[in-house]
Amino acid sequence: MTSFKSQEKALVSSFMHELKTPLAIVRSHLESEISDASLDTRLRRKLVLDVEALARLNNLINEMNLLLNCEAQCDVKNFQDYSLLEILVDIVELLEPLAESKQQKLSLVADENIIIKMHPEKFQQLLLNLVSNALKYTPEHGKIHLSLRQEKKTIIVEVRDTGIGIELLMQERIFDPFFRLHTKETQGAGLGLAIAQAIAKQHFGEISVQSTLGEGSCFYLRLPKEKVCK
Numbered sequence: 746m747t748s749f750k751s752q753e754k755a756l757v758s759s760f761m762h763e764l765k766t767p768l769a770i771v772r773s774h775l776e777s778e779i780s781d782a783s784l785d786t787r788l789r790r791k792l793v794l795d796v797e798a799l800a801r802l803n804n805l806i807n808e809m810n811l812l813l814n815c816e817a818q819c820d821v822k823n824f825q826d827y828s829l830l831e832i833l834v835d836i837v838e839l840l841e842p843l844a845e846s847k848q849q850k851l852s853l854v855a856d857e858n859i860i861i862k863m864h865p866e867k868f869q870q871l872l873l874n875l876v877s878n879a880l881k882y883t884p885e886h887g888k889i890h891l892s893l894r895q896e897k898k899t900i901i902v903e904v905r906d907t908g909i910g911i912e913l914l915m916q917e918r919i920f921d922p923f924f925r926l927h928t929k930e931t932q933g934a935g936l937g938l939a940i941a942q943a944i945a946k947q948h949f950g951e952i953s954v955q956s957t958l959g960e961g962s963c964f965y966l967r968l969p970k971e972k973v974c975k
């Protein structure tokens with residue numbers, strides 16, 4: 746993943762902060778125009794699209810901030826013992842309605858509960874990004890399967906889907922910020938995996954992928970036990 750030097754980070758951070766205020770002002774003006782009952786229907790539709798575009802830009806700024814601030818927020822000093830299984834169960838509960846709306850089967854298997862040292866909110870974000878991708882890039886009636894297991898030295902979380910897959914040449918690049926495939930069919934900033942990988946690294950781990958185009962993908966999160974377990 747491309748990493749930012751601290752000077753670049755500060756510059757981009759303040760630039761984005763400055764962008765947020767005028768964005769919010771324009772958005773509130775547009776929203777008050779839209780609420781005017783005498784407004785022409787065509788104009789209202791156009792203004793609604795403008796508001797949606799501004800909302801996407803705002804999301805992009807928020808995601809960019811998440812990526813930039815990952816290091817600072819993910820300080821090991823703030824880590825606590827937390828159940829990995831609990832995080833996974835919460836994610837299934839959170840995303841179940843989305844899976845149901847696409848008639849997808851979302852399942853979870855864990856050999857046992859595993860407690861690790863983590864930043865729970867960040868860790869949830871990491872897995873949320875992986876699992877929401879699995880749902881997003883898997884067509885209706887597909888399957889998404891999560892699993893938690895451990896080997897001698899490593900804890901492994903797998904997020905497996907029967908989705909559209911990623912061609913071999915692109916499998917490394919999808920972790921780069923702003924890199925996206927399938928741009929015609931889906932929307933996004935291209936930051937979800939970059940953020941997930943940054944959080945994994947803060948937990949001494951790494952995310953990798955195995956995928957076959959047209960068949961599906963499996964994302965692996967590997968965490969070294971000697972670092973994350975007691």
Ligand SMILES: Nc1ncnc2c1ncn2[C@@H]1O[C@H](COP(=O)(O)OP(=O)(O)OP(=O)(O)O)[C@@H](O)[C@H]1O
Nearest residue numbers: 878879882910919925926933934935936937938962
């Ligand atoms: N499970 C998956 N199956 C197929 N392709 C995937 C999968 N996960 C990610 N990708 C590909 O990797 C690209 C990068 O993913 P990433 O999550 O970083 O961005 P995104 O989903 O496009 O946008 P967002 O910032 O909203 O997450 C995606 O555009 C998609 O093409």
Ligand SMILES: [Mg+2]
Nearest residue numbers: 878933937938
């Ligand atoms: Mg994504």
